[in-house]
Amino acid sequence: MSQEIDWTDYPCDGFYDELVAAPGQPRAVVRALLADLAELGTEELAVRQEAADVSIKEMGISFTVYSEEGGTIDRSWPFDVVPRVIPQSEWQRVEAGLKQRVQALNLFIDDLYHEQKIIADGVFPREVLAKSVNFREQCIGVNPPLGIWAHICGSDLVRDADGCIYVLEDNLRVPSGVSYMLENRLVTKRVLPELFEHYAPLPVDDYPSQLFDTLAALSPRPADYPQVVVLTPGIYNSAYFEHAYLAQQMGAELVEGRDLFVDGDDCCYMHTVDGPERVDVIYRRIDDLFLDPEAFRPDSALGVPGLVRAWKAGHVALANAPGAGVADDKVVYAFVPEIIRYYLDQDAIIPNVPTYRCMEPQDLNYVLEHLHELVVKPANESGGYGMLIGPAATAAERETFAAAIKQDPRNYIAQPTLKLSTVPTVVKKGIEPRHVDLRPFILSADRQQVTTGGLTRVALRKGSLVVNSSQGGGSKDTWIVSEDVASEPLAASSAAESQPASSGQVTQTQTQNQSTR
Amino acid sequence: MLSRVAENIYWLARYIERAENTARLVSVNANLLLDLPRGIAPGWQPLIDITGANTLFEEHYKEYGERQVVRFLLSDQRHCGSIMSALAAARENCRTIRDIVPREAWEQLNGLYLFASEELQQGMTKTGRHRYLRELIGSTQALTGLLDGTMLHDQGYEFLCLGRYLERADMTSRIADVRSATLLPEAEELRPFDTIQWVSVLKSLTAYQMYRRSAQIRVQRGPVLRFIFQSDSFPRAVRYCMEAVRAGLEHLPRNEAALRILGRLARSLDNAQLERLSPADLHAFVDELQAGIGDLHQEIAATWFLPLPESPAAEAD
Structure with missing residues (x-):
């Protein structure tokens, strides 16, 4: 018999827990879910966790780590079955805040590479720009399609002990993790199907098609079906799984630098069996400095000679644009509230961590x-x-x-020093709080879109604040849940629907529960 | 299809085939030596001669003994034709094209690689060698079948076939060459051994039974040579491999130059009067054949694969 989880024993003092307000007091949006988890019990939850681990191995969800013998190994992606839940009303505000932030950052980057009005107006100090390592002189005066520089942005959000969500940093170069967000969802659907169905978290699966639309909107030849490719440094890169995954999901070619070349017409082509084929949009997962040995580091073997030339000529789009990383700087970060006010005449919806x-x-x-x-x-x-x-x-x-x-x-x-919020997490002896952050992804082209939730990373070691996967971090599925849907526990609603008309799934669950007792 | 992907598939197939045929090569020589009377046995050096790796071999080994040669061909990572090198290279190629290759094929290749490295010590012993090589050959055959039976038969598959059959043609000719390289003196009392040796060659190509079905005459040099070089129905025969390469080429764009080279190769193969060739002439013929296969590879690479990094990209087309 599986032992019920007793939420009154859950030690969440001193931190903001995402699901439990105080021992024995679930937050409103998860009151029903926690009752269901309690009834599921620790043993059954451990069984589900094991099923998740097996699924991840079978699905080949992995990240690459370097081994001592010089080769690399794929390691399974660590995942915790208990979802992190965010009420829809709160998420709508976060979503608006992220859009606002990235819109302002794009205006800021474009301004820095053109008139630098924000500096002339005394809002942003010139010496900060002078010290920026990610400002690229090669990009001055360039007009990328739609005036957008950071098409894919991953911003890290944290919640402090005061319950307030802050932006910790913005990643405007080559943010990764979105493939794990998508795979986490698939795993959850497999191992917690009944809870998933009952609480109906908003879907995340649109991301690959949204990403494709974002990239396609940048094509220099809008009349034709755009040739979009994903540019990877290769199989030894730690995010190679994600590069291959996104290419596959979008139906785009996964290319390496040597697959591409820039011809005398300043257009970019890829070598195919049928001969050279023009490339319109490159979702590049290579850092600026390695993109083009002609423009940046001459010793880079990963990049494509002449690529920046083709980009400046407007013959190929690069996402994110070179130089977008200028806004990905800790001192620039400290100015984001001013940047938002300057370009949009608005207050920041999501605050920065006080800096x-x-x-x-x-x-x-x-x-x-x-x-x-x-x-x-x-x-x-x-x-x-x-x-x-x-x-x-x-x-x-x-x-x-x-x-x-x-x-x-x-x-x-x-x-x-922040006190990162916690979420209940399966451990050897039942369930304990572990610290989390959240990385949503914001897409910007002809319109802006934000992932539904994002990637929740969790520090699996007790007390640890390090959520990085190479250092004992794992991840969780992130549920954006409507408060109305989530109000009744699955167990209660299935009892209410005791008539034969209730669905086969619910009836079956009841039978199983009875037989295990 | 990306040129790089085509190239990876092609080399994946070549390396799988190379591992299998190197295993066959070692096994034919081992059998030959057992069949020959002590004192006239040519030993193991011919295997290195026909793989053309003498310089490398002599850098690292003092003598052409059985242990040294077998180690060199099975496990030496410095030799790119060794079974372990070939399997490792096949695996690396496969890793980068995992979305093209069915998952089961990747797992089979992985398992094969693990078997080959874990059981290597067995393969080095006289008693364990036969079982080790047989297992290797069986597993590569399974892999070949798995790819044929489950992979999409599109352009990628054509490159798989090109790689497989070019490598096989090359290696079959080398395996036949083991016999010509042994150069037994033409003496009446050695005649019976001659037959035995050709049976060995046939068996190492899994060709003995098929030879009997197809030729219906006793095993002798002329018909055996015709069978393994010129048969258009035995799938390890050089002629058959050439036809398979032609079928692959015909499905690819911009294939004119490659087809021309293939045509030349096929004609010289058809016109050869193999039974009339002295052992030395046969060796020369095989050399020429291999050079032709090399030319065909160069043409395939130039037409469809990534240009070499030295050549400026702007001039690539």
Whole structure:
């Protein structure tokens, strides 16, 4: 017999839990779902978790890690069956906020590569731009199709202990993870079919066709069916699974740099068995600097010589456009609320994590006085390098950092240490809270679209805040659920429909429950 | 279809076929040696001679002993024609085209690779070798059948066939060449061994039974050579392979140059008076045939595959 889950024992003090407000008190939107999970019990939930793990292996959902012998191995994608649920009303606000943010960022990027009005008007400091490592001089004056630079954006959202959702960072270069969002949904449908059917989370499966439409809208030859390709660095890239997956789902060719060439007419072609074939739109999953040895790093073997030339001539579209990463910078991030106000004359719908800009004397003083409680990040590093996590650092480390900040204040920002929200997660002994973030994807071309939810990443180690898959992170399905649909537990509604007219599925579930008791 | 994908499929097929035929090559020589009286046995060097890898071999080994040659052909990763190298290369090619190749075929290839590496020590021993090679040949055959039976027969499949049959034609000619390379002295008392050796060659190509059905005469040099080079119905015969290559080429665009080279090859094959060739002449004939196969490969690569990175992309077409 499966032991029922007792939500009054669920230890969610001190953090905001996405599903449980306080021990024994489910949040409104999941009151019914938690009752169903409780009845399912820990053992049955473990069985479902195992089924999910098997499905993932069978479906070949993997990510690549480098092995010691120089080869690579595909590792199965870690996944937790308990979904993260967001009420539809809240999501609508987040969605509007993301659209607003990306619209402003695109205007900002376009302005930086043209008149730089935002600098002339004194809203954005010129020295921040001068220090940006992702600003590409080669892109000055270029007019990409529709004036859009960041067609695919992945913004990381976190919820702090106050229950408020913040944007932690925007990824405007080659954000990844969307294929796992899609696969997580397939796995959930397989292993929790009855709950899925009952709570009817909004679908996520449109993404590949939306992505294709976004890319197709950029085609320089709108009259013809556009030749869209996905450009990958190759099978040894850690996101190769996603590149292959998206190409397959869109029915586009998956190409490597050597498959493409730019001819004397400044058009881009791919080598096919039938001869050269013109390419209209390239969804590139290669970083700017490797795109074109003529324009950027001359030693890049991954890119296509002349590609930037063809792009500037308007003969091929690149998504995202080279240089879009200029807005993907920690100091630029700190200015996003001002950027939104400047271009759209609106307040930001989703706030930034409060950020201190050390370049401003008042902020600098505060940061230096409060180093022990802040996270300090250098502007031009990524992947967590060169960060100071104040509460965890030694006094000596803080002193060294204070000196570095005073030396070059413009290169640093600081943020309070966040208490990432948690979601119930299956562990060896039942169910415990684990920290999560959320990466939705925003598509921009002739119109804007946001994924329904996004990829919820979860730090599977107890107490850990690291959600990265290479460091013990996993993921969850993300459900956007209408409050009306979710109000009744499955068990209650099936009892109410006790007439023979009820569906076969419900009747069957009841029989099974009775026989296991 | 992308040129790179076509190229990967082509090499996938060539490497699978190469692994199988290298196994056949080792097995024919082992059998030959058992059949020959001590003292006149030519040993193992001919295998290296006909794979043309003498320089590489001599860099790493002191003598052409059985252990050294078998190790070189089965497992040496420095030799791109060794079974382990060929299987590893087939697997790498297959990895990049997993959406084209049925999943079962990928799993079969993976399993084959794991078997070949895990049981390698068995394959190195005199007693374990036969079983090891037989298992390898059986598994590659299964893989070939799986691809034929489940893969979409579109342009990609044509490249699979091109790779498979070109490699097979090349390797069949090399396997026959083992016999010509042994160059037994023409002596009356050695005549009986001659027949035995040709039976060995046939058996290593799984051709003995089919030879008997088709030729209905006892095993002797002339008809055996005709069978393995010129038969248009035995699927490991060079002539048959050429026809299969032609069928593949005919389904591809811009095939004129490749078909011309193939036509030349097929004519010289048909016109050869094999039974009249001395062993030395036969060896020369096989060399020429292999050079022709090499030319055909060059043409296929130039027409359909990615241009070499040295050539400026703008001049590619």
